Every structure is written in C-alpha cells, then in structure tokens.
Amino acid sequence: xxxxxxxxxxxxxxxxxxxxxxxxxxxxxxxxxxxxxxxxxxxxxxxxxxxxxxxxxxxxxxxxxxxxxxxxxxxxxxxxxxxxxxxxxxxxxxxxxxxxxxxxxxxxxxxxxxxxxxxxxxxxxxxxxxxxxxxxxxxxxxxxxxxxxxxxxxxxxxxxxxxxxxxxxxxxxxxxxxxxxxxxxxxxxxxxxxxxxxxxxxxxxxxxxxxxxxxxxxxxxxxxxxxxxxxxxxxxxxxxxxxxxxxxxxxxxxxxxxxxxxxxxxxxxxxxxxxxxxxxxxxxxxxxxxxxxxxxxxxxxxxxxxxxxxxxxxxxxxxxxxxxxxxxxxxxxxxxxxxxxxxxxxxxxxxxxxxxxxxxxxxxxxxxxxxxxxxxxxxxxxxxxxxxxxxxxxxxxxxxxxxxxx
Numbered sequence: 106x107x108x109x110x111x112x113x114x115x116x117x118x119x120x121x122x123x124x125x126x127x128x129x130x131x132x133x134x135x136x137x138x139x140x141x142x143x144x145x146x147x148x149x150x151x152x153x154x155x156x157x158x159x160x161x162x163x164x165x166x167x168x169x170x171x172x173x174x175x176x177x178x179x180x181x182x183x184x185x186x187x188x189x190x191x192x193x194x195x196x197x198x199x200x201x202x203x204x205x206x207x208x209x210x211x212x213x214x215x216x217x218x219x220x221x222x223x224x225x226x227x228x229x230x231x232x233x234x235x236x237x238x239x240x241x242x243x244x245x246x247x248x249x250x251x252x253x254x255x256x257x258x259x260x261x262x263x264x265x266x267x268x269x270x271x272x273x274x275x276x277x278x279x280x281x282x283x284x285x286x287x288x289x290x291x292x293x294x295x296x297x298x299x300x301x302x303x304x305x306x307x308x309x310x311x312x313x314x315x316x317x318x319x320x321x322x323x324x325x326x327x328x329x330x331x332x333x334x335x336x337x338x339x340x341x342x343x344x345x346x347x348x349x350x351x352x353x354x355x356x357x358x359x360x361x362x363x364x365x366x367x368x369x370x371x372x373x374x375x376x377x378x379x380x381x382x383x384x385x386x387x388x389x390x391x392x393x394x395x396x397x398x399x400x401x402x403x404x405x406x407x408x409x410x411x412x413x414x415x416x417x418x419x420x421x422x423x424x425x426x427x428x429x430x431x432x433x434x435x436x437x438x439x440x441x442x443x444x445x446x447x448x449x450x451x452x453x454x455x456x457x458x459x460x461x462x463x464x465x466x467x468x469x470x471x472x473x474x475x476x477x478x479x480x481x482x483x484x485x486x487x488x489x490x491x492x493x494x495x496x497x498x499x500x501x502x503x504x505x506x507x508x509x510x511x
Contacts, residue, residue: 128308132247133255135304137262139203139240142297144266146210147233148377149290151351152274152370153283155359157213157222160283165481167219169473172352174223176466178230179237183459186238195242196305200298202235207294214283230466241442241458243310250311257439261384264435267351268377275370332445333453335502339400339441340461342495343434345468346407346488350376352469354427357415357481364420375424376431383435396440397503403440404496407433408489415485430488437495444502 158168189198209232212225244259270290277286351373359369383390383403391399407430414426438461445457468488475484 129247129251129311131304132243132308132311133251135301136199136240136244136247137259138297138301139199139236139305140244140259140262141266141269142203142294142301143206143233143236143240144263144268144377145270146206146266146290146294147351148267148270148373149274149287150210150213150229152271152278152355152373153214153286154352155356155366155369156278156283157216158356160214161217161219161222163219163222164477165473166477169470169477171219171223171226172473173470174226175230175233176463176470178227178232179234179466180463182231182234183238183462186235187242189235190239190242195239195246195310196308198239199236199243200302200305202232202239203298203302204295206232206236207291207298208232210294211284211288211291214287234462234466237462238459243305246310256443257384257387257436260439261381261387264377264381264384264431268374268381271370271374271377275367275374278366278370329448329453330456332448332502333456334460335498336441336445336448336453337457337460339495339498339502340438340457341464342491342498343404343407343437343441344461344463344465345471345491346411346430346434347380347438348465348468349472349485349488350427350430351465353472353476353481353485354414357485358420358423361481362417362420362423368420368424372424372427376427379428379431380435383432384439387436387439390436391440396444397499399436399440400499401496403433403435403437404492404494404499405433406430407437407492408496409433411489411492412486415482415489430492433492437492437499441495441499 154168161167161171163171186198186202206229209225209229212228213222216222216225240259244256248256274286354372354376355369358364358372359366364372394402410426410429410431410433412426414423414430417423417426442457442461445453472481472484472487475487
C-alpha cells in the first residue's frame with residue numbers, strides 16, 4: 106500500500122497547523138468508523154454461519170469449501186487493491202469497497218446449497234479484501250502525517266465493531282431470520298458509509314514526509330523482502346486464529362459443547378471484547394515491554410488460551426479460553442505490521458498486511474477440512490500451534506535489520 110502522490114498536508118504546529126490538525130482529526134474519525142464498520146459487518150455474518158450451514162445442508166468440509174470463496178475473493182482483490190489505490194487514491198477505494206461489502210452481506214442467506222453459498226461469498230470476500238487493504242493504506246498515510254503511533258486504535262475499532270456485531274447477532278439469533286438480520290446490516294452499512302464516506306472523499310491522503318516517501322522503494326528486494334515476509338508470517342499466524350474464532354468459534358460452542366445459540370454467538374463477542382481491550386492498551390504495553398516481548402508474551406498467552414478454548418469440557422471454560430486468546434492475539438498483528446513498516450516503509454506494511462489478512466481468510470477453510478478429518482476441537486488447536494509459532498518467530502527476529510540499500 107504505497108503512499109500516494111498527494112499534496113503535502115501541513116503538520117500540527119507548522120504553517121496551517123490548526124487547519125491541518127482539524128483535517129487530520131476528521132480523517133482519523135472517518136477511518137475509525139470504517140474500521141469499526143468492517144468488524145461489525147464481518148461479525149454479523151459469522152454469527153449466522155451455523156444457521157446458514159443448516160439452511161444449505163452443508164457438511165463441515167462443504168462449508169469449508171464455501172468459506173474458501175471468501176478467501177479466494179479477498180486474496181484476488183488484495184493483489185489488485187494496491188494498484189487501484191495508486192491510481193484512484195486509497196480514500197475513494199475505501200468508500201466504494203465499504204459500500205460493496207454492505208451490499209454483498211445480504212447475499213449468503215439467499216442461498217440453498219454449498220455451491221451457491223461459495224459463489225456469493227466470492228463477492229463478499231472481494232469487497233472485504235478491498236476495504237481492508239484500502240483502509241489500512243489510508244491509515245498508514247494518516248499515522249505518518251500525525252507522527253503518533255495510533256495504528257492500534259484503528260484495529261481496536263475493528264475489534265469493537267466485531268464485538269458489537271457479534272453481540273447484536275447473538276441477541277437476534279433466536280428471533281430474527283438470517284435473511285432479515287443480514288439485510289438490516291446492509292441498510293446500516295450503507296447509511297454509515299454515506300455519512301463517513303464524504304469525509305474521506307473531500308480530503309486527500311496526507312503525506313507527512315515527502316522525502317521519506319520518495320526514498321521508499323516501490324518494490325521490496327533481497328533481504329528486505331525476506332524480513333518483511335518474516336513479519337508477514339507472524340501476522341498470518343495470528344490472523345489465522347482470528348479468522349478461525351470468527352467462523353468456527355460459535356459452531357464449536359453450539360455443536361461440541363451444546364451451548365445455547367445466544368451463548369455460542371457470545372463466544373466471538375467475548376473474544377472481540379478481550380481483543381479490543383488489549384488493543385486499547387497496546388500503546389502503553391509497547392512502551393513498557395517493547396515490541397519483542399509484546400510479541401512473545403502475546404503469542405504464548407494466545408496459545409494457552411486457545412488450548413483451553415478448544416479442549417475445555419464445558420462452554421464456560423471454553424468462553425474463558427476464547428477471552429484469553431483474544432487478549433493474547435490483540436497486538437501481535439499491529440506490531441508485526443509496524444515492524445515491517447519500520448524496516449521497509451509503506452511497501453513493507455502492504456506486504457505484511459496482505460499476508461496477515463490472507464491468514465485470516467485462509468484459516469477457516471483449513472479448519473473445516475481438519476474438522477472433517479479429525480474433529481473441530483482438534484482442528485482448533487492449530488490456532489494455539491500457530492500462535493506459539495508466532496511467538497517463536499518474533500523472538501528469533503528480535504535483532505533483524507535491513508542493510509542500507511537492502
């Protein structure tokens with residue numbers, strides 16, 4: 106997600122600083138709304154997966170194949186969104202993708218087979234991938250212009266939106282059909298996009314340091330690429346867990362532990378609440394522990410929490426495990442992306458983010474296949490394994506650097 110060639114925006118304290126500060130504040134608010142909307146819509150979809158699985162008569166492997174539609178659509182779009190952002194700007198792409206995601210979320214409950222579900226999820230996944238890359242690109246520009254480490258706050262908004270979306274989904278799961286529920290989310294999404302979108306469209310993406318931007322390579326090469334991929338793998342390992350919790354957590358509680366549908370839906374809400382709390386405190390945690398210890402502690406905590414969540418004999422212990430997992434995973438993705446960006450500039454942020462979101466989208470289908478081969482609880486232990494792997498990679502990468510010209 107390279108920074109775009111936009112006119113420089115004055116930074117606070119300089120000429121035009123007051124105007125620039127107000128503009129950056131409005132942009133931050135609008136972007137925060139889009140991050141929250143993304144989490145809200147995605148959570149609204151995932152809490153209805155059990156009902157749509159039943160409606161389509163899908164087995165676990167059939168559902169896994171259908172969910173691959175989300176992954177395929179998103180991965181293809183992610184590879185193209187960077188080009189669209191360079192040509193049209195990250196702000197317009199964010200707005201258009203947000204509107205498409207709002208529209209496409211109404212499609213899954215209209216299907217009655219795994220094949221049809223997979224096809225409409227291609228559309229939903231394309232919109233989801235587009236909005237995630239575009240809004241992260243916009244956030245990179247804004248963080249650089251503000252010269253403050255506020256990236257965790259955007260991811261906290263995504264988690265908060267997910268918590269609210271899952272919580273509301275749990276409340277209406279027993280009395281509102283998936284069709285009515287997701288169509289309501291379409292209306293909400295379009296309204297929110299209509300309110301926050303014009304703010305992004307009126308303001309170009311800010312550029313805080315044009316000289317630094319011009320020095321950033323357009324393509325990653327050599328050792329730089331390898332190190333960025335390393336941090337991208339850390340992001341992938343932890344985003345895999347977030348995707349697994351989103352798509353399979355409720356089903357595990359309902360199917361394996363016989364929890365009420367409302368309680369099952371609350372599982373992802375509790376996970377998202379813990380992740381939100383962890384991200385809201387992320388800046389203070391980084392200042393106290395540093396990046397490496399934050400990665401290691403987070404990965405270890407998430408691994409322990411997911412082992413409990415996957416193998417607990419009761420729903421309440423599983424819910425506790427989900428909360429611990431969310432707390433552990435909270436800051437690993439933002440830290441990994443930040444390290445990639447510090448080493449390789451915006452191109453590093455783009456590569457690591459795309460790998461990370463790929464893990465979030467490719468994980469759920471993998472869980473589906475493993476659930477058919479073994480069982481869903483066993484499949485979910487892979488989340489713990491990858492979280493532990495992220496901690497190990499983070500520790501081994503604690504001293505990496507990129508040579509000049511790398």
